[in-house]
Amino acid sequence: MIRAENIYKSFGDNEVLKGIDFTFETGKTNLIIGKSGAGKTVLLKILVGLMDPTQGHVWYHDRDLVEMSKEETRQLRMDVGMLFQGNALFDSMTVEENIRFPLDMFTNQKMKPKRERVNFCLEEVSLAGINDKFPSEISGGMQKRVGIARAIVLEPKYLFCDEPNSGLDPKTAIKIDELISEITVQHNMTTVINTHDMNSVMEIGQNICLLDMGKLAWQGNKSEVMETTNETLESFIFASPFLQKLRAKALSK
Amino acid sequence: MYDIGVGSLMIVFVISIFIGAVTAVQFAYQLGNSFIPPYYIGYIVRDMTIIELAPTFTCLVLAGKVGSNMAAEIGGMRQKEHIDAMEIMGVNTSAYLVMPKLLAALIMIPILVSISALISNLGGYLASVPTGFYSHSEYVQGLRSFFIPWNVVMMYVKAVTFAFILTSVSCYQGYFVKGGSIELGAASTRAVVFSDILILIADYIIAIVLTI
Numbered sequence: 001m002i003r004a005e006n007i008y009k010s011f012g013d014n015e016v017l018k019g020i021d022f023t024f025e026t027g028k029t030n031l032i033i034g035k036s037g038a039g040k041t042v043l044l045k046i047l048v049g050l051m052d053p054t055q056g057h058v059w060y061h062d063r064d065l066v067e068m069s070k071e072e073t074r075q076l077r078m079d080v081g082m083l084f085q086g087n088a089l090f091d092s093m094t095v096e097e098n099i100r101f102p103l104d105m106f107t108n109q110k111m112k113p114k115r116e117r118v119n120f121c122l123e124e125v126s127l128a129g130i131n132d133k134f135p136s137e138i139s140g141g142m143q144k145r146v147g148i149a150r151a152i153v154l155e156p157k158y159l160f161c162d163e164p165n166s167g168l169d170p171k172t173a174i175k176i177d178e179l180i181s182e183i184t185v186q187h188n189m190t191t192v193i194n195t196h197d198m199n200s201v202m203e204i205g206q207n208i209c210l211l212d213m214g215k216l217a218w219q220g221n222k223s224e225v226m227e228t229t230n231e232t233l234e235s236f237i238f239a240s241p242f243l244q245k246l247r248a249k250a251l252s253k
Numbered sequence: 254m255y256d257i258g259v260g261s262l263m264i265v266f267v268i269s270i271f272i273g274a275v276t277a278v279q280f281a282y283q284l285g286n287s288f289i290p291p292y293y294i295g296y297i298v299r300d301m302t303i304i305e306l307a308p309t310f311t312c313l314v315l316a317g318k319v320g321s322n323m324a325a326e327i328g329g330m331r332q333k334e335h336i337d338a339m340e341i342m343g344v345n346t347s348a349y350l351v352m353p354k355l356l357a358a359l360i361m362i363p364i365l366v367s368i369s370a371l372i373s374n375l376g377g378y379l380a381s382v383p384t385g386f387y388s389h390s391e392y393v394q395g396l397r398s399f400f401i402p403w404n405v406v407m408m409y410v411k412a413v414t415f416a417f418i419l420t421s422v423s424c425y426q427g428y429f430v431k432g433g434s435i436e437l438g439a440a441s442t443r444a445v446v447f448s449d450i451l452i453l454i455a456d457y458i459i460a461i462v463l464t465i
Contacts, residue, residue, distance in 0.1 A: 048341060050337055077343035078343060084337065088338035101342065
C-alpha cells in the first residue's frame, strides 16, 4: 500500500498539486488519470521519489519516503520497478543486458542465475528468445514489454507505469494493460499507472484517482465510472462523441 | 578510456606536429640575424611545448572533441529518461556515469599530453632540419640543453588539472540538461566554451603558482 498524504507541489508561483490525499492499494491496478497538465506525472514522480513534494508525505506502508535517508531510499528502491513513457531502455545494451542491469547493480549473483531470471522475465512478458536483440531492433510494443520485464526482474513490491500505452496501437495497448494487470495479481504488487487512455480506465481501473487542476477530483473504480455524476469525470472520460453514445446505450439498458 | 585515449590519438598527433613545426619556424624567424646560437631553437621548442603548448593546446582541443561528446552522451541519457531509470533502480547516477569518465580522462589525458609533447618536438625537427634552417646536430643539441625536470612536472600538473576541468564541466552540463535537442546542443556548446575558459584561467594560475 502506498498513501499520498496532503501532497503539495509548486514550481515557483505555479502550484501543480494542491493537497492530494489518496491510497494506492496492494494487489490492484491503481490509475492516476486526468487531462494533460493536471499534475499526473508530477504526482507519479513524487510517489516514486524522483521529485520531492513541497509539502506532504508519501507512505510506503509505515515508512515515509519524504523523511527517508539516502540509504533507506536506496533500500526501498530495490522494491520498486518502473516502466517509463519512453521505455528508457539503454540503446547500447542488448535486451538481456537491459533486463539484467538491476540484477548487476543490486545482487552478487553469478551469471547463470541472472540469465535464468532474465529468461523467466522474458517468458513472463511473452518475449522468450530475443535476448541478443538491441532495443532499436524490436517494435515499440516489444520495447514496452522489455521495459516491464526489466521493471519486475527484482520482484518488486511496487510497480509504477508512466503512460504505458503511449505510442501503441489499441490492440497492443490492450495487451500491455492485460500484462500489467496479470503481473500485479500474480505478484501481489501495488501498481500505480499514470494514463489518459480510456481503454485502460475501463479495462484495468480497479482503483482510480482523477486529478484536475492539481486537485483530487474523483476516486472510484471502473464500474463506478459509467454511473458517475461527477462533472469533471464525465467531461474527461466521455469527451469523445463515440464514448458518449456508448454510455447512453449502456445506461438505457 | 579507449574513446578518450585511442580515439583522440589522431587529432592529438596532427595538432602536435603543427604546434612543433610552427613554433620552430616562428622562432627561427625571430632569432634570425641575432647572436643567439642556432641550437637554441631545439631548446625553445622543447620547453615551449612541454610547459605550455602540449598541455594547453591538447586539452583545448580535447574539450571540443571529448567534452562535447560527454555532454551530449549524458544529456541524451537525461532526455531519454535513462538517468531517471537508473535512479529508480537505486543507482548513484552521478558516480556511475561521471566517475568512469573522470578516471579515464585523468589517466588518458596526461598520456596524450606526453605524446603531444614528443610529437611536437618531432614536428619542430621536421620543420627546421629537412628544410635547411638548422642542422640535425644543432637541433638535437638544443633539445638536450638546459633541461629542467620540474618543467615536466608542470606539464603533468596542467594535464591533470585540465583533464579534471574538461570532464567535470562537460558532465555537469550534460547531467543537468533540460528540454529537447536544441537545449542539448546548447549544453554541448556550453561544455566546450566553459571548459576552454576555465582551462585558460587554470593555465594562468598554475603558471603563477609553479613558476614564481
